[in-house]
Amino acid sequence: MDQSAGTLNLGVEGMMLIGTIVGFFTDYYTGSLLLAFLFAGLAGVVLSLLHAFAATSLRADQVVSGTAIWFIGWGLSGVIYRALFGNYLVPPTIGTLPHLQLPILTSIPIIGPILFGEDPVAYFILLMIIVTHYFLFHTQIGLNLRTVGEDPRTAEEMGVNPIRYRYAATMFGGFMAGIGGAYLTIAVTGTFYYDLTAGLGFIAVALIYFGKWKPLQTFLGSLVFGAVYVLFLTIQTHFQAIPYQFFAMWPYLAIVIILCGVAAKSGGPAGLAKPYEKRE
Amino acid sequence: MAETARVIALVGFVLIAVCASSLLFSLFGLSPLVGLASLFLGGFGSRGALAATVGGMVPLLIMAVGLSVPFTARVWNIGGQGQFVIGSIMATWMGLELSKSAPPSLVILFALFASFLGGALWLVPPILMRIYRGINEVITTLMMNFVAVFLLDWLITGPMEGPQAIALNEPSSAPLPGYLMLPTLVRGTNIGLGLVLALLLAVGFFFMMRYTRLGFELRLIGHGVEAARYAGVSIERDILIASLISGGIAGVAGMVQIYGAQGVLLPQVFSDITTSYGYVGIPVALIASLNPIGIILSAFFFSGILTGAYGIELTYDIPIDVVTALYGIVMFIAPLGFHITLTRRKSRVQRDGK
Numbered sequence: 001m002d003q004s005a006g007t008l009n010l011g012v013e014g015m016m017l018i019g020t021i022v023g024f025f026t027d028y029y030t031g032s033l034l035l036a037f038l039f040a041g042l043a044g045v046v047l048s049l050l051h052a053f054a055a056t057s058l059r060a061d062q063v064v065s066g067t068a069i070w071f072i073g074w075g076l077s078g079v080i081y082r083a084l085f086g087n088y089l090v091p092p093t094i095g096t097l098p099h100l101q102l103p104i105l106t107s108i109p110i111i112g113p114i115l116f117g118e119d120p121v122a123y124f125i126l127l128m129i130i131v132t133h134y135f136l137f138h139t140q141i142g143l144n145l146r147t148v149g150e151d152p153r154t155a156e157e158m159g160v161n162p163i164r165y166r167y168a169a170t171m172f173g174g175f176m177a178g179i180g181g182a183y184l185t186i187a188v189t190g191t192f193y194y195d196l197t198a199g200l201g202f203i204a205v206a207l208i209y210f211g212k213w214k215p216l217q218t219f220l221g222s223l224v225f226g227a228v229y230v231l232f233l234t235i236q237t238h239f240q241a242i243p244y245q246f247f248a249m250w251p252y253l254a255i256v257i258i259l260c261g262v263a264a265k266s267g268g269p270a271g272l273a274k275p276y277e278k279r280e
Numbered sequence: 281m282a283e284t285a286r287v288i289a290l291v292g293f294v295l296i297a298v299c300a301s302s303l304l305f306s307l308f309g310l311s312p313l314v315g316l317a318s319l320f321l322g323g324f325g326s327r328g329a330l331a332a333t334v335g336g337m338v339p340l341l342i343m344a345v346g347l348s349v350p351f352t353a354r355v356w357n358i359g360g361q362g363q364f365v366i367g368s369i370m371a372t373w374m375g376l377e378l379s380k381s382a383p384p385s386l387v388i389l390f391a392l393f394a395s396f397l398g399g400a401l402w403l404v405p406p407i408l409m410r411i412y413r414g415i416n417e418v419i420t421t422l423m424m425n426f427v428a429v430f431l432l433d434w435l436i437t438g439p440m441e442g443p444q445a446i447a448l449n450e451p452s453s454a455p456l457p458g459y460l461m462l463p464t465l466v467r468g469t470n471i472g473l474g475l476v477l478a479l480l481l482a483v484g485f486f487f488m489m490r491y492t493r494l495g496f497e498l499r500l501i502g503h504g505v506e507a508a509r510y511a512g513v514s515i516e517r518d519i520l521i522a523s524l525i526s527g528g529i530a531g532v533a534g535m536v537q538i539y540g541a542q543g544v545l546l547p548q549v550f551s552d553i554t555t556s557y558g559y560v561g562i563p564v565a566l567i568a569s570l571n572p573i574g575i576i577l578s579a580f581f582f583s584g585i586l587t588g589a590y591g592i593e594l595t596y597d598i599p600i601d602v603v604t605a606l607y608g609i610v611m612f613i614a615p616l617g618f619h620i621t622l623t624r625r626k627s628r629v630q631r632d633g634k
Contacts, residue, residue: 068563079599
């Protein structure tokens, strides 16, 4: 969504990182998951505002401001952690999210536990995907937003303020990235460690390319990605002779290969990936 | 945006930077003034501090020069870290293998060549993907960093594992024989041939940009691909050459770090800013707006902040991550300070569309 409005957001990684720590300490101190996700999202919004201000209003290069956001999120997450929790060898932990057991539905064999035994955030994310899809492709505002992304000048002639749209979209992206980061600490690991996201923010951006800027397809991409990830984890436990590093590096390699394959298939996103080299 | 508005924005950002760093220091119960003062004194305030800063700027400077070559054409090699790691692996491998049979100077030459080749080749797949498939090189070069780091991790816990650990609980390769280390110019410091090489590369970059056809064409591409194409520039070829140079120099930075400072292959930690030369090289190059003299100054500045931060980490137990955040803040301010007009001119020509 972010990118639909025309800001290549390298800062996503930074926003996720800040989300990991803010979500973690909010949960740690308040015990409220809702607050944790909310604050993590807001922290992402704050960083995204900086990004939007630099990239949109100041017209600074987006790679520059994106990298800046990434560094700020990277540094701050470590600083906040050390400031609040000191230099423990064993980090404090919080309980991870309970998996919902929706009555009746989970008792459906096989698909029941898979589809309905996830944690609540997973459902929230599913909902957001559908909402975002609807918003982008079935509302006037969504159409405007996409026009801003495609060609700001046309949008302006249509009476749409591109700057306002880019701000809003970047903030939305920041909020979601913050939540995504918080999800890692709250739901997945239950603890914080340095650089938890390890490039997940970048993988997310890559998946957007895979999904060709369409939320539903991006979701499919993430799903395939997640499935292959689990597959590799399984293989890893069975073939322990293969050094673990090769399993650890595959997601990053996979992204490179997938991107190559996707572009080859359609030839379409070539122009999209290169804002400054339109020659399709 | 009007000139005055930008001045206001600049003042605002400087204030934000001071406030933000004050806030960071006060989180740890340290007065902001003391914090900032000890940061700068620790980095620039004494002979020892300056020696450490100058020694530490070598890999940053080499890296930033390497990254600047494709950055000029607005091709974003974010994979410097990976190329650095591959370069350090190649150089160490050469050193360990050849030192038994070849004279030191020849070994060093081979290591230099191998690290250049390794770094350059590591960048080839993403760049070919960019050229022929139009795949955003930011993502792919970045992904290759992670691959390189895991490769390094495997090598030093497996095939290249050293006979004894250098540090407790940390894997490492076998150390290079001492006579292979680059000679130092100032006793008791890291200042040596590495610095000379780094400065030579910066000078070389200056001449390349100013006097060679490639440098001129890269700048044309940077100002606008279409215009460059009309001017008869072979964009694909130029981008490929620039990338080979860039990856190669990043690899050499890895070699210099091994032969000039570390002497042994150590694991890379993703979140460790102190060894993330490939990442820090990005702001070093960008805030200098790719100007060679500016790059020397910004490498010095970035290295100084890092040296100072080591000090305040020891004295006040403030994590080194403060530096990472400060780097990010500096990146926001610097473009406003002295190259926003440049960026604006460029960005008017070729932004949008995404």
